[in-house]
Amino acid sequence: MTPIAAAGSASRPGGPEGGGPLLEVRDLHTLFDTPRGIVRAVDGVSIAVDRGRTLGIVGESGSGKTVLSRSVMNLLPKRAALPADGEILFEERDLRALTNKQMREYWGPQLAMVFQDPMTSLNPVVKIGRQITEALREHLDLGRKEAQVQAVDLLRSVGIPAPERRLAEYPHQLSGGMRQRVTIAIALSCSPKLLLADEPTTALDVTVQAQILDLLARQQQERHMSMVLVTHDLGVVANRTDEIAVMYAGQIVEKAPTRTLFRSMRHPYTEALMRSIPRIENPSHTRLDAIPGRPPDLAKLPVGCRFAPRCANAQPRCLEENPPLFTDDEPRHEFRCFFPVGTPAGDEARQRNARAGRTAAGIDMSTLTKASA
Amino acid sequence: MPAPEPAPNRPGRLVGADSEQATSSATSAAELQAGQFGNAAATTEPSPEPAQRRRRRKAGVLFYSCLAWLVLVVVVAITAPWLPIPGPDAIDIPNRQAPPFTAGHLLGTDGLGRDIASRLAYGARVSLIISIAAVVTGIVVGGTLGMVVGYFRGRIETVVMAAVDVILAFPALVLLLALVAFVGQSLTAITAVIAFVSIPFYARVARATTLAVSQREYVLAAGLLGARTRRILFREIMPNVILPVAAFGLIALGVVIVLEGSLAFLGLSVQAPAATWGSMIAEGRRYLDSDAHIALIPSVVMFLTVLSLNFVGDVLRSRFDVREANL
Amino acid sequence: MGGLIAKKLLTLIPVLLAVSLLTYLLLSLLPGDPALLVLGGGAASAEAIAAVRADLGLDQPLPVRYLAWLGDAVQGDLGMSYITRQEVTGAILERLPVTLELMGVSLVLALVVAVPLGVFSAYRSGGRFDRTVTGATFGLLALPNFIFALILIAAFSVGLGLFPATGWSRLSDGLGDNLRAVFLPALALSVSNIAVFTRLLRTDMIATLQEDHVLLARAKGLPTSRILFRHALRPSSFSLLTVAGLQVGTLLSGTVIIETIFALPGVGRLLFDAINSRDLLMVQGVVLLLAVTFVVVNFVVDVLYTFLDPRIRSGAARARA
Numbered sequence A: 001m002t003p004i005a006a007a008g009s010a011s012r013p014g015g016p017e018g019g020g021p022l023l024e025v026r027d028l029h030t031l032f033d034t035p036r037g038i039v040r041a042v043d044g045v046s047i048a049v050d051r052g053r054t055l056g057i058v059g060e061s062g063s064g065k066t067v068l069s070r071s072v073m074n075l076l077p078k079r080a081a082l083p084a085d086g087e088i089l090f091e092e093r094d095l096r097a098l099t100n101k102q103m104r105e106y107w108g109p110q111l112a113m114v115f116q117d118p119m120t121s122l123n124p125v126v127k128i129g130r131q132i133t134e135a136l137r138e139h140l141d142l143g144r145k146e147a148q149v150q151a152v153d154l155l156r157s158v159g160i161p162a163p164e165r166r167l168a169e170y171p172h173q174l175s176g177g178m179r180q181r182v183t184i185a186i187a188l189s190c191s192p193k194l195l196l197a198d199e200p201t202t203a204l205d206v207t208v209q210a211q212i213l214d215l216l217a218r219q220q221q222e223r224h225m226s227m228v229l230v231t232h233d234l235g236v237v238a239n240r241t242d243e244i245a246v247m248y249a250g251q252i253v254e255k256a257p258t259r260t261l262f263r264s265m266r267h268p269y270t271e272a273l274m275r276s277i278p279r280i281e282n283p284s285h286t287r288l289d290a291i292p293g294r295p296p297d298l299a300k301l302p303v304g305c306r307f308a309p310r311c312a313n314a315q316p317r318c319l320e321e322n323p324p325l326f327t328d329d330e331p332r333h334e335f336r337c338f339f340p341v342g343t344p345a346g347d348e349a350r351q352r353n354a355r356a357g358r359t360a361a362g363i364d365m366s367t368l369t370k371a372s373a
Numbered sequence B: 001m002p003a004p005e006p007a008p009n010r011p012g013r014l015v016g017a018d019s020e021q022a023t024s025s026a027t028s029a030a031e032l033q034a035g036q037f038g039n040a041a042a043t044t045e046p047s048p049e050p051a052q053r054r055r056r057r058k059a060g061v062l063f064y065s066c067l068a069w070l071v072l073v074v075v076v077a078i079t080a081p082w083l084p085i086p087g088p089d090a091i092d093i094p095n096r097q098a099p100p101f102t103a104g105h106l107l108g109t110d111g112l113g114r115d116i117a118s119r120l121a122y123g124a125r126v127s128l129i130i131s132i133a134a135v136v137t138g139i140v141v142g143g144t145l146g147m148v149v150g151y152f153r154g155r156i157e158t159v160v161m162a163a164v165d166v167i168l169a170f171p172a173l174v175l176l177l178a179l180v181a182f183v184g185q186s187l188t189a190i191t192a193v194i195a196f197v198s199i200p201f202y203a204r205v206a207r208a209t210t211l212a213v214s215q216r217e218y219v220l221a222a223g224l225l226g227a228r229t230r231r232i233l234f235r236e237i238m239p240n241v242i243l244p245v246a247a248f249g250l251i252a253l254g255v256v257i258v259l260e261g262s263l264a265f266l267g268l269s270v271q272a273p274a275a276t277w278g279s280m281i282a283e284g285r286r287y288l289d290s291d292a293h294i295a296l297i298p299s300v301v302m303f304l305t306v307l308s309l310n311f312v313g314d315v316l317r318s319r320f321d322v323r324e325a326n327l
Numbered sequence C: 001m002g003g004l005i006a007k008k009l010l011t012l013i014p015v016l017l018a019v020s021l022l023t024y025l026l027l028s029l030l031p032g033d034p035a036l037l038v039l040g041g042g043a044a045s046a047e048a049i050a051a052v053r054a055d056l057g058l059d060q061p062l063p064v065r066y067l068a069w070l071g072d073a074v075q076g077d078l079g080m081s082y083i084t085r086q087e088v089t090g091a092i093l094e095r096l097p098v099t100l101e102l103m104g105v106s107l108v109l110a111l112v113v114a115v116p117l118g119v120f121s122a123y124r125s126g127g128r129f130d131r132t133v134t135g136a137t138f139g140l141l142a143l144p145n146f147i148f149a150l151i152l153i154a155a156f157s158v159g160l161g162l163f164p165a166t167g168w169s170r171l172s173d174g175l176g177d178n179l180r181a182v183f184l185p186a187l188a189l190s191v192s193n194i195a196v197f198t199r200l201l202r203t204d205m206i207a208t209l210q211e212d213h214v215l216l217a218r219a220k221g222l223p224t225s226r227i228l229f230r231h232a233l234r235p236s237s238f239s240l241l242t243v244a245g246l247q248v249g250t251l252l253s254g255t256v257i258i259e260t261i262f263a264l265p266g267v268g269r270l271l272f273d274a275i276n277s278r279d280l281l282m283v284q285g286v287v288l289l290l291a292v293t294f295v296v297v298n299f300v301v302d303v304l305y306t307f308l309d310p311r312i313r314s315g316a317a318r319a320r321a
Helices: A003-011 A065-072 A100-106 A128-140 A144-157 A176-188 A206-223 A234-238 A258-263 A268-275 A316-320 A344-356 A365-372 B025-034 B049-082 B116-152 B154-168 B172-183 B187-213 B217-224 B229-265 B277-287 B293-326 C002-029 C034-039 C046-056 C062-074 C088-123 C128-141 C145-159 C175-189 C191-209 C212-219 C224-261 C267-276 C280-308 C310-320
Strands: A023-034 A037-049 A054-058 A087-090 A111-114 A194-198 A226-231 A243-248 A251-257
Touching: A023 A065, A037 A054, A037 A065, A037 A226, A037 A251, A054 A065, A054 A234, A065 A194, A065 A226, A111 A176, A111 C212, A128 A144, A128 A176, A144 A176, A176 A206, A176 C212, A194 A206, A206 A226, A226 A234, A234 A258, A243 A258, A243 A268, A251 A258, A251 A268, A344 A365, B049 B116, B049 B293, B116 B154, B116 B187, B116 B229, B116 B277, B116 B293, B154 B187, B154 C002, B172 B187, B172 B229, B172 C002, B172 C224, B172 C267, B172 C280, B187 B229, B217 B229, B229 B277, B229 B293, B229 C145, B277 B293, B277 C145, B293 C128, B293 C145, C002 C062, C002 C280, C062 C280, C088 C128, C088 C175, C088 C191, C088 C224, C088 C267, C088 C280, C128 C191, C145 C175, C145 C191, C145 C224, C175 C191, C175 C224, C191 C224, C212 C224, C224 C267, C224 C280, C267 C280
Parallel strands: A054 A226, A054 A243, A111 A194, A194 A226
Antiparallel strands: A023 A037, A023 A087, A243 A251
């Protein structure tokens, strides 16, 4: 489908260290105690990223994907989250067991992060040069001059014109796209093994988005880096990932290699997401399909399937029982649904709801089938 | 609360993916908290519920203790002449510098043998009269001024606000000292001078609130319906201005008590031998090495009173702000 | 940049003029005839009074008197005291170094105490340290400086004998003695500033620490101290600067009380003595000096702010271009 995805999945087995995946997250939970109750922002997520590969994590805002990426970075303040289950294995070492001081050795040379909004993620009163060199000097033991030379190289490699001049400038003197390039340069400065990009293009102009994504893909390939690309936009991850995990209400609802997912999605939520991507072959002004309703309150989760209240396939069972992750004949394809899309059970469930005019959750099918017709 | 209707769709994006108000407030709050480095917001308070409740109860106890102290001060000040205490100027030579709990002198006596409890009670009268009168005068004059110029705008506003700025350019106590020295040291003069110095503060608050309020629809509507100006000012605008201005009142009382105390400490408040807390502290200075209680007791009383005013004022103001936010 | 400062300077002039006018008017319109004060009471003859009035220029109309006074003041001549027969300007200049040192040391003390307290209570906000600091600063806000001064005297001079309770040693008499003399008064003067600065910095830092750029700084693997003091404190220090400028008003007021308590030969004490002896010209001169200082300090803070905050700095550059 795309060169990057194809090349990624075909030609690169594990990295030189061999063995297991670079990052493996097992049954991760992240809970916050709030006055309104316990918020289960991440609720039993397992993902793995191999060396040199890219994993996409897709979900609406409020699905817990930002908390997930910050949990993986171990950036959440220890006192903010409640102690909870799960392991974050980075090169088979559990990051959760590390102290803040030990984590500092990881942040930069092992794990790095690109944040959503480059307008806020750079310190407005510190010069750009300083913001890049301080990471270099902290981790690579470089002198002031050497660090500056390296910073110029970094800025050039992320496509910033006249990099020498930029060092002495402040963030507000750059455009949004340029600032995001700077944050990418900062993230890349210590040659991390894993780069987490949390909605790296959401805050940017549409014209700049593709450039930044291409830059990330190119850097990832050149540096043999692993990458986790978090986004709410399935279109962003379609061409640039080896594998995709779809998140909903703190859980992974479907996970598959990118091609498999696009060819045969199983979860009704994934299906609905697909329909919200605009397609070139459609006439412009075709109304894009939205998913009616909103994600559940993470402090008051329903007993059954968390997507059931918005799902066209919902059956009584879905309201009583939260489905576990199922697999089928495709390798590495998992989904959390009793009545998966494209299976006899799923088709039957949808037809039954269509006949009744409403789902088991009591949603009028006409509001949903506008989408599925 | 936002109405639960589906957000408008955007090309290639999930519903509500980038509009904060469309997502449930719970989840966005959790996402936000993920970004916290420190742990500021009460919503992320990691401690289990009981500890929080205990702290809240402790705050409640503190609030009522402060309130009780203030009531005590007011009651003692009002009833001073009928309390079973010696007169504030009665001199008991044999019992000079008596420590607290001496027979007949609950809190001891000062260097001249005057009863400290009695002088505190009469000093409270001075503090209360001056502070309440000065604050009320300041609020009435400053508030009206700010409201009127905020409503009419134009040249009068420019002139008044320029004058306000100029008065504010003087360090408050310096201006106060200079004026008191020449106006005189009667209760009225001191009250008037303190009120004068405080007018600019109230005028600023009142003007800012008026500017905001007079743009609200019901005020504009009243104007369009032909309501008389005076009616708009007093019926529509004043109720909205008076609360924010009065919210400063309690804290301002504390400020005035300290100002008066400073004047008295320098010997520039109400003339001796009238008792004031500040002058009691000043006179007690001489006995710091032998009988510290003479300065200490009025100091503690003044501190507790100002602390209580600040605390009660703060609590009331934050409650008031909540109501304001819900308007 | 220079243009911007020049423009701001132009707005400073009317403010200073207005301050001088108010100083003059307030003290001239007050009841009481200075001539009577000079003659020392009520029993003087009408001719004597008229003579003194003419001598003092009081027979001239008010605007003329103001302009004459202002003209002299601009040239540094604030007149001669009716009471002590001393040059007002000379008396002020002689005492100014004491007051400046007192205020400077007090500001430094307040910052030295408040910055670490504010930074660490923001870093551990909601924790025990933070609650203690917040409670303590709330208490300090209710503590008048003259009470704090007496506590300090009772504890450190009377009790421990570490510092002199009153009196002054010039810097030329030795640095040690000078610092011992200035320490307690400066600390007493800093009480409200410690509370105000700590609370301001805490609130500001809590907001800053939640910003993405602090998270990014953590994600770079920087040490906590560097994040707190290099990344978070800098943006917060701008509002600290502004408030410090405004607090100079409190400091100036405080010097009158503190210098009186500790018997320091400063400008504040001069004002106090002048007020007690009803020395109109001296009061006028000192009040004018203190008000002008306050206005000028805040002007300087305003200009510094533009220099220090890169966002405003380039905004100004753009606005000028």
